Amino acid sequence: MSIIQCAACGAIVPHYDTVNTVSEGHGDRLLCTACFNREMAHHTGLDDFGEVKFKPVHLSDANGTVHEFHIRSLLFGDKLSLEAFDSTSEEEPSGYRFQIIGDPLSDQFVLLGKLIEKMRRLLAIAHVRDSDLGLQIVDETVRGRIEWDGFENSRRPCVVIDGRRVEWDELGRMLMPFEGWQFKLEVRDPSDEI
Template identity: 50%
Template structure:
């Protein structure tokens, strides 16, 4: 597929490695993360920057379920973003848990990786959902997760509905609403946190 071929080096990319870059004329180019970082390092005049690559890591969650995390690094001028994410078995698109950490472009990438792995481990020790009689329920009074676009939902004139990813599981917006009905009459507080921050 042309959209999955890096226009700079010709590499056929996995969907999670595609970086869509806007050109001056408004057109978009598809680059692999290595070529994206090379271009960003040139623009930021970082002559000694090397694109880090890491082997996937397998980590167990609070229930002993093992999750395999892949890594991607992206250079954003004065910051280096390192992401850890899961891929669905047999698929190449990101699903489940996803984490990000920001560091200095000149920082040791393996130190950044170590900090990110510790962040992942901390998150995996906490369960926000429990299964009861075949239904998912909120485990306590705090829920942490990630907001995603739900490509399968179109709410017509009001726009698209989101879905959430909690404990690495995708939950439809209506199902999440049904879970919250157990707290009918309660008050709530929503805090939106940048992906690179500790949730």
């Protein structure tokens, strides 16, 4: 696990517990989420905002594999984002990631409960499976997340489906059994349930 020092408080924190910020007077800074939330609360006048640190949550996917999810809260003005991500994907564009948006002054444990319900619903669905022919689409619907392929100077995406990184070419190969069929590509915010 990669660790980084917060530019504001000097704390040594895991990479997943940081936010890269840019502001006048400070330039580029990497802040721990606590400092980021404290600065956002100050700028938005949310003096009553209290950050809650959540312990990791363990949930099983549709194949019975247990995943450990780190959860962090990020204050964005009048919105609070609770994000959960698979501990195997701290720096890689792979693994499950979930998000829910709520009121920053609401009970964060209630938001956590809603996030966990969402995670359980989405983890219960398998969109792809391994076969003798490679990865195959289970039904006619595939849900996932668009990511950068990670190669310097590359402008190609990869996707993450069922917590698995799928290269763009492999996604194309998975679609070939549906040659001649129609499709609908709908891009949605990470907090939306699709």
